[in-house]
Amino acid sequence: MSIKTMTTVEQQRASGMARRAGVVSAAACAAVVVWCLLHPVLGVDLAVWSGSSETTVGVADVVLAALLVGCAGWGALGLIERRRPCRARRPWTWLAITVLAVSLVGPLGATSMAAGLGLLTLHLAVGLIMIMGLRSTAC
DSSP states (O other): OOOOOOOHHHHHHHHHHHHHHHHHHHHHHHHHHHHHIIIIITOOOOEEEETTEEEEOOHHHHHHHHHHHHHHHHHHHHHHHHHSTTOOHHHHHHHHHHHHHHHTTGGGGBSSHHHHHHHHHHHHHHHHHHHHHHHHHOO
């Protein structure tokens, strides 16, 4: 029976993955907190126009979107790191800022000013946590 110990590189990789998973989880949790403050506490009806009908943005939508965006950001960072080892921080940050800026078009389809501001807040909360958190894990 042999005991296998982790090398320093393996330990760093496992630590980095745990930190990145924590960032994605933190972004999803922040989205839930913001949604709870906006909808149940402040009474803002988070709804957007979808064609000619209204679509309400629920907590499940917020969590799913945050997790999907988080995993996509994590994957994009990994791809950039493969192409540019230890020089991924700057290009990933610019990519993430661009994606956040484009995502801010979404709240323009809100059914009210309050809903638009609430959705804008959600986008910024998730986006800034993702940008700052994942950026700190890149070399």
